[in-house]
Amino acid sequence: MGDSGTMNMMGVEVPSGKDPASVYRRIQMMEQLTERSMTIPGINYPIGMDAVIGLVPVIGDIFGVAMGTYIVWEARNLNMPTWHMMRMVGNVAFDGVIGFVPVVGDAFDFAFRSNSRNLKIVKNYLCKHHPEVAVVDC
Numbered sequence: 001m002g003d004s005g006t007m008n009m010m011g012v013e014v015p016s017g018k019d020p021a022s023v024y025r026r027i028q029m030m031e032q033l034t035e036r037s038m039t040i041p042g043i044n045y046p047i048g049m050d051a052v053i054g055l056v057p058v059i060g061d062i063f064g065v066a067m068g069t070y071i072v073w074e075a076r077n078l079n080m081p082t083w084h085m086m087r088m089v090g091n092v093a094f095d096g097v098i099g100f101v102p103v104v105g106d107a108f109d110f111a112f113r114s115n116s117r118n119l120k121i122v123k124n125y126l127c128k129h130h131p132e133v134a135v136v137d138c
Helices: 020-035 049-053 059-078 082-099 104-111 114-129
Strands: 006-009 012-015 038-040 045-047
Touching: 012 020, 020 049, 020 059, 020 114, 049 059, 049 104, 059 082, 059 114, 082 104, 082 114
Parallel strands: none
Antiparallel strands: 006 012, 038 045
16 A cells, blocks of 8 residues: 555544555545445445435535545545546536435435546546556456
8 A cells, every 4th residue: 555654534544645555545435435335224225424414405515525525635646637637526516516406416416426436537547547556456
């Protein structure tokens, strides 16, 4: 994971460096938390904090956009091209705008996973430009 060290956040070891492997791991951990941290019993459908917190009007949607923005902020450490970054910002913005629509936005949060889409953009970039990052399955 690089020789950059780790930090402990709420009992979880998180890589603290700016090297591509550390950045990817932090993005991956945030995506896991926001999109796939729990499962709906009975139908075995993974959901995350974005969908759950999004049920709280306005504040939940703002929090969801903030978590998505953190992923984009982390990705900037990789010096990705502007068009990749704009796609990521667009995913978060689209998710945020639709999230503000009552009921429809809540249902949309279960289906449109902007953070998963952004993780995929980062992963594809790393596979092409940083193949030495062993934590990415290319």
